[in-house]
Amino acid sequence: MGAAARFILRRKGGPGGRGWHWTDIVTWVWLIGGLVIMFGPAVWLTFSSFKTPAALNEFPPSILPYVTSQATVEGYDKPLQLYDAKMPDGSTRVLAEVRRIGIMAQMVDPKAPGEIIRVNINDRTPVRSVSFATENYTEPFVHFDFLRYLWNSVFVTVVATLITLIVNSMAAFALSKYEFRGRNLAMLIILATLMVPLSVIMVPLYSIISTLGMFNSLWGVILPTVATPTGVFILRQYMLTIPDELIDAARMDKASEWQIYWRIVLPLTAPALAVLAIFSVVWRWNDFLWPLIVLSRRELYTLQVGLSIYSGELNVQWHFILAMTVVTMIPVVLVFIFLQRFITTGIAGTGLK
Amino acid sequence: MGEIKLSDVNKSYGSVHVLKDIDLHIKDGEFIVFVGPSGCGKSTLLRTIAGLEKITSGEIKIDGKRVNDVSAADRGLAMVFQSYALYPHMTVRQNLAFGLENSNMPKAEIAERIGEAARMLEIDQYLDRRPGQLSGGQRQRVAIGRAIVRRPTAFLLDEPLSNLDAELRVSTRAELAALHARIGSTMIYVTHDQVEAMTLAHRIVVMRAGKIEQVGTPLDLYNTPANRFVAGFIGAPHMNFLSAQVVEVDPASVTLTIGGSHRLLVPLAGHKLSVGEKLTVGIRPQHITLASDPGSLTVKVRLVEALGSETVIHADLHGEKLLAVVQGQKQITPGDEVHFSVAGAPLHLFDNNGLRVGA
Amino acid sequence: MTKTAFSSLLMTPVNALMRIVDAPLRRLQKATGISGMAAFFLAPNMLIFGIFVLLPLVINFVYSMTGGTAFFLSERSFVGGEQYARLFSCVDYLDPMSCQEDAFWTAVGNTFWFVLLQVSLMILASLVTALILNRDLVARSFWRAVFFFPVLLSPVVVGLIWKWILQRQGLLNYILYQFGAEPYSWLTDRTWTFAATIGVSIWAHMGLYTLILLAGLQAIPKDLYEAAEMDGTRPARVFWRITLPLLAPNLLVVVVLALIKAVQVFDEVYVLTGGGPGTSTLYLTQYIYETGFASALRNPGLAAAASILMGLVLVVLTLLQLGVGRRSENKGKR
Numbered sequence A: 001m002g003a004a005a006r007f008i009l010r011r012k013g014g015p016g017g018r019g020w021h022w023t024d025i026v027t028w029v030w031l032i033g034g035l036v037i038m039f040g041p042a043v044w045l046t047f048s049s050f051k052t053p054a055a056l057n058e059f060p061p062s063i064l065p066y067v068t069s070q071a072t073v074e075g076y077d078k079p080l081q082l083y084d085a086k087m088p089d090g091s092t093r094v095l096a097e098v099r100r101i102g103i104m105a106q107m108v109d110p111k112a113p114g115e116i117i118r119v120n121i122n123d124r125t126p127v128r129s130v131s132f133a134t135e136n137y138t139e140p141f142v143h144f145d146f147l148r149y150l151w152n153s154v155f156v157t158v159v160a161t162l163i164t165l166i167v168n169s170m171a172a173f174a175l176s177k178y179e180f181r182g183r184n185l186a187m188l189i190i191l192a193t194l195m196v197p198l199s200v201i202m203v204p205l206y207s208i209i210s211t212l213g214m215f216n217s218l219w220g221v222i223l224p225t226v227a228t229p230t231g232v233f234i235l236r237q238y239m240l241t242i243p244d245e246l247i248d249a250a251r252m253d254k255a256s257e258w259q260i261y262w263r264i265v266l267p268l269t270a271p272a273l274a275v276l277a278i279f280s281v282v283w284r285w286n287d288f289l290w291p292l293i294v295l296s297r298r299e300l301y302t303l304q305v306g307l308s309i310y311s312g313e314l315n316v317q318w319h320f321i322l323a324m325t326v327v328t329m330i331p332v333v334l335v336f337i338f339l340q341r342f343i344t345t346g347i348a349g350t351g352l353k
Numbered sequence B: 001m002g003e004i005k006l007s008d009v010n011k012s013y014g015s016v017h018v019l020k021d022i023d024l025h026i027k028d029g030e031f032i033v034f035v036g037p038s039g040c041g042k043s044t045l046l047r048t049i050a051g052l053e054k055i056t057s058g059e060i061k062i063d064g065k066r067v068n069d070v071s072a073a074d075r076g077l078a079m080v081f082q083s084y085a086l087y088p089h090m091t092v093r094q095n096l097a098f099g100l101e102n103s104n105m106p107k108a109e110i111a112e113r114i115g116e117a118a119r120m121l122e123i124d125q126y127l128d129r130r131p132g133q134l135s136g137g138q139r140q141r142v143a144i145g146r147a148i149v150r151r152p153t154a155f156l157l158d159e160p161l162s163n164l165d166a167e168l169r170v171s172t173r174a175e176l177a178a179l180h181a182r183i184g185s186t187m188i189y190v191t192h193d194q195v196e197a198m199t200l201a202h203r204i205v206v207m208r209a210g211k212i213e214q215v216g217t218p219l220d221l222y223n224t225p226a227n228r229f230v231a232g233f234i235g236a237p238h239m240n241f242l243s244a245q246v247v248e249v250d251p252a253s254v255t256l257t258i259g260g261s262h263r264l265l266v267p268l269a270g271h272k273l274s275v276g277e278k279l280t281v282g283i284r285p286q287h288i289t290l291a292s293d294p295g296s297l298t299v300k301v302r303l304v305e306a307l308g309s310e311t312v313i314h315a316d317l318h319g320e321k322l323l324a325v326v327q328g329q330k331q332i333t334p335g336d337e338v339h340f341s342v343a344g345a346p347l348h349l350f351d352n353n354g355l356r357v358g359a
Numbered sequence C: 001m002t003k004t005a006f007s008s009l010l011m012t013p014v015n016a017l018m019r020i021v022d023a024p025l026r027r028l029q030k031a032t033g034i035s036g037m038a039a040f041f042l043a044p045n046m047l048i049f050g051i052f053v054l055l056p057l058v059i060n061f062v063y064s065m066t067g068g069t070a071f072f073l074s075e076r077s078f079v080g081g082e083q084y085a086r087l088f089s090c091v092d093y094l095d096p097m098s099c100q101e102d103a104f105w106t107a108v109g110n111t112f113w114f115v116l117l118q119v120s121l122m123i124l125a126s127l128v129t130a131l132i133l134n135r136d137l138v139a140r141s142f143w144r145a146v147f148f149f150p151v152l153l154s155p156v157v158v159g160l161i162w163k164w165i166l167q168r169q170g171l172l173n174y175i176l177y178q179f180g181a182e183p184y185s186w187l188t189d190r191t192w193t194f195a196a197t198i199g200v201s202i203w204a205h206m207g208l209y210t211l212i213l214l215a216g217l218q219a220i221p222k223d224l225y226e227a228a229e230m231d232g233t234r235p236a237r238v239f240w241r242i243t244l245p246l247l248a249p250n251l252l253v254v255v256v257l258a259l260i261k262a263v264q265v266f267d268e269v270y271v272l273t274g275g276g277p278g279t280s281t282l283y284l285t286q287y288i289y290e291t292g293f294a295s296a297l298r299n300p301g302l303a304a305a306a307s308i309l310m311g312l313v314l315v316v317l318t319l320l321q322l323g324v325g326r327r328s329e330n331k332g333k334r
């Protein structure tokens, strides 16, 4: 236990120069292991997404996307599979397979197609080359409605985020810069529902959405999510740091309350708005259960819903699913690469996701 | 025009009564200063005039027009805040223009007014900087500039110099006085620095705990403070207060004892004092001189502060503290016994309620 | 310069719009005063909030006391506590299969074990990771990002990634194959699938909790450790007497947050296993979803009743969280 604790407690500026302690080894095993486990699956999926259906069904799988080479040979209608065949004399030749009988394969030399060569199937290996099956990416846009889904997802994300920013910043402004009766009540209600999850209210919410005629409408996906208590909370905390004198000064400068909100408070809240915008984009892009409930027409699916529906089909077309999963990941990965710092400080500050 | 009249103004925050029955008539072009200890309601009074706070009862008139229900934007006043309250995300130029744009002034006129104010305040070079890129003194000028461009009926200034260092405060004070002389608008100025109040004001309003204690010119307040509070508040170092007893009355004078037995004859017309009554005598430290004859006040020296041109003596008279500021350098050390003379010094008498006795 | 020119170009129409909006709002302000404007600013949020959060919260109770398959409240018949009675009608309370709604009790049981295992294992993993990240590391923010990465992924993507890895021709079997094992269909095995849902959801969420714990660790004043070192305190003692007590508030917050999330587990599991094989990974939210919307035997009233029971659990946890939050806040003040 003592050793474990020493390991845990070694900190910056601790006694250095002692060489490698076993705790350093544990640290690096944990970190490297973490790197592999956390990134590995997504990387694996991305590599897989470039494979042809045939390559996807191979076992054992290869890391890189290989395709087997084929050649059209004079005298044969279909293209033939190319193999490296080991000859009895020990040399290797590239041959095309005509047919296979038992453990023997009948092969021909593509350059001299006249002569049939019989090779034991264990003595031949397919000729393969790395090739990216980009049609996995291009075809779903044509054959499926993925372009449509992509657009729906983008629409939901952008519109919901804009409304979230406006509506929540207005509320936060009222709750941070005005004294009025019922202010504490409003704060309390907002805080109390901070933890009302969708799973608890989905049935009645669905009936409300239907009553409002928003079933099978992207607005039905957007509206219930935009008044997030988290958003009000983050923005209000930030607005409280804007000095009230600034607002008094604007009032003396003949600004209307709306102008104070729009021209003074909003610009000064930009950092918090940015954090909320990033959060909102990630939330809305990733939303799944609620769109799944509200949207039942294919042309309205968001990417997440579309993906899950296709992946749940009996005859899963993995090559398309994988490619579309990668597409779905892209915005989030971009956010991760460029804005990760914002998010991590935002979460560390509020403890909210 | 910038005449402001407050009658019977009261202001409460819930159960906290912050302003009590304020009556004040500020004349056009006057430079008026509110002073008082921290928390006495100076800022609140200023903000009620500005329209940033609604009054609970009473009436505020600007140029004869009742403005109780007129919003801050429409009262035609401009305010300079203690923290300057410059919009951090706008350049100096935009800061100055903001208020003018809000009243839909033509662009050309806005530019002209900004140019004029910038020249007057020597902030031309900074017009395209943000407030964050300015020094404290420069920000202060911008804050004043933002008020000037509005050409308000009156300027309201809430401790505008308190965030400046001592040297800058003195020079800016002079500039403010010059500025007032130049534009001639009414200015209402809040401070708790009495030197600022004395040097800037036409009239000073002394406040305590939400009430106006006295209104008058700086010298009025200095020479004839209406009560013990004002007497103690105006003048530095503070006035000495000694307990006294009336031993003899005359229609034109009274004789008191201080320090146990020392007799003082104070000329005083038309008083209603009687023998045996207890009073407080106020003597400014500057009016006490050192004497050599044993017939004067004999005090024990506690502390001596030699400032070069003058010497501040903290002394003890029969258990009461007495402070004297005497000219020049003196060879006195703590523990010495010295003699103070108050002959010819203006004496201020206050009754048990702290009110001034006589003229 | 061009950047500001560009942004001003972008903002011109928006500013023009705001000016148009301003005129009527000024009139509104004249009429209602400043406090009226406060109401105006609060209104949109409160409206949306009221309609889409508060109202459902209230009518959920009504819903749970009605029967039938219709969604509109007006078309539903009042049945009183029948739905609750149905949920609770069991022959043997220890055996979910003996209950009328065996799926509900299966889901409750699954969720219980899931929450227990997922939260404890995840917090342990997060704590270890946070302690490691709090060491004197080169490129600490990189390593922090590594563990945080899956947090941002959508649950659907998480589900698909792992479905792809756990399938018969997947990476896991490939790795095991290198060690001589035979390929195995993990997702057709009840126990392994259940374990997979736990593992995957730990994978997806531990970064968040690591982050919070790391923030907590970094908030512990360094001089405490230096003082302990000066006193010659043994490292084990320092961990138990300084690190853990000072981290305790964060740890509690994290545990409760994780509990609240775990009770609602759905998305990634639904995509990964669809609740199967059989009902081995059927969790509460999926039960509510399927009872309310998806199954042929749709019964929204029953779903509402189940969701209220789940809500009660969450309320208890939330109150716990508020209490814990308050306590840690007070700690911070002292």
Ligand SMILES: Nc1ncnc2c1ncn2[C@@H]1O[C@H](COP(=O)(O)OP(=O)(O)OP(=O)(O)O)[C@@H](O)[C@H]1O
Pocket (backbone or CB within 6 Å): B013, B016, B018, B036, B037, B038, B039, B040, B041, B042, B043, B044, B045, B192
């Ligand atoms: N919003 C408020 N609610 C309750 N009490 C208030 C409020 N604003 C001010 N007060 C009280 O009113 C009194 C006067 O405050 P004010 O700011 O006017 O004092 P001040 O004279 O300007 O003091 P200072 O010299 O420190 O600026 C103070 O006691 C203060 O506590």
Ligand SMILES: [Mg+2]
Pocket (backbone or CB within 6 Å): B042, B043, B044, B158
């Ligand atoms: Mg003040």
